[in-house]
Amino acid sequence: MVRPNYTLSLLPLLLLACRAERRTTDTRTPTTPPTRVAHGPIATPVSVTEHHVGPIPLDSSFSYLAAHFPGFHADTGYVEETSFPTWTFTVSGVTATAWHTYRVTDSTQGPDMWTVTGSGILLADSVAMPPTWGELRARFPGRATLAFDDLGYHVEVCALPGLTFFLDFPDGKEDPDTMSVASVPRSALILQIGIYPRRPYLPGSPRDQTCSQGAT
Numbered sequence: 463m464v465r466p467n468y469t470l471s472l473l474p475l476l477l478l479a480c481r482a483e484r485r486t487t488d489t490r491t492p493t494t495p496p497t498r499v500a501h502g503p504i505a506t507p508v509s510v511t512e513h514h515v516g517p518i519p520l521d522s523s524f525s526y527l528a529a530h531f532p533g534f535h536a537d538t539g540y541v542e543e544t545s546f547p548t549w550t551f552t553v554s555g556v557t558a559t560a561w562h563t564y565r566v567t568d569s570t571q572g573p574d575m576w577t578v579t580g581s582g583i584l585l586a587d588s589v590a591m592p593p594t595w596g597e598l599r600a601r602f603p604g605r606a607t608l609a610f611d612d613l614g615y616h617v618e619v620c621a622l623p624g625l626t627f628f629l630d631f632p633d634g635k636e637d638p639d640t641m642s643v644a645s646v647p648r649s650a651l652i653l654q655i656g657i658y659p660r661r662p663y664l665p666g667s668p669r670d671q672t673c674s675q676g677a678t
Contacts, residue, residue, distance in 0.1 A: 506554040507584045510591070512624020512657055516553035520576055521659040524549070525569040527560070542612070549573075556580035578655040586622055591655075595629055596648025605673060608646065610638040616656065617643065620673035626656035 508516040518531060527534065531551055539548040539561060549560045557580045560573035583591040589601050598619070599606075605620040615629045615638070631650035 507582045507588075507590065508553050508556040508580075509584045509588075510556070510578055510625070510655060511586070512659075515551070515556060515558040515576070515578055518551055518553065518558060520657055521572055523570055523572050524560075524562070527551075527572075528569070554580075555582040572659060574658070574660055576657040576659070578657065579653075583655070585625075591652065593651060594648065595627070595631075595646055595650040595652060598627065598652065599648070606643045608641060608643045610641065615641075615646070615650075617646070623673070624657060626658070628653045628656060 510516075512520070514520055518527070522530075527549065533551070535550045537548050537550060538545045539559065540546070547562045547564075549562075551558045551560070556578060559577045561575040561577070562568070562571070563574045564571075585591050586602075592598055592601070595617070602619045602621045607618050609616055613628065615631070617627050617629065618625065619627070629646065629650045630653050631647045634645075634647075636645055
């Protein structure tokens, strides 16, 4: 049910990274040694999954987050020129920002999206998140999907369910609509992780079709 006084039309802007179109599959294992980009000082490691960032459960309501993690910073975030309420939490060297797609934060609801940045992020199997795409593929070489839209390039790796990696690299000669995962430069920087607690992976979706084939 749509609640009065809230703006639902903003939701597609935040969830552009969930688009099913323009995705391709790559199952090859990288063979070229990755280019290493230096990190700053590494803080205490923080586990990040589709369910939590350290002790923070990502599917919690705003009222739960406020009660259990009161040190957050309320602010406004922007997708292009559209503003959204944001709550930013810091866990060691990791910053987790909760995005809400209503004009006014509804404390009974939870965030629609989280963006996670910082040093000391631990992925599955206690693997430290590297700064580049090539290093990430070296650790998780299985199936993956690539998408390009108004938010730029972002990928999902089947071995890391629920995590969307936003990338930054110079535009090449290849048409973004025809790029594959194999075409992404190994030196592409990982800008942040996007996590969508309310987004189910529907049976039959492109990601489901890709990942249900299993990693090779």
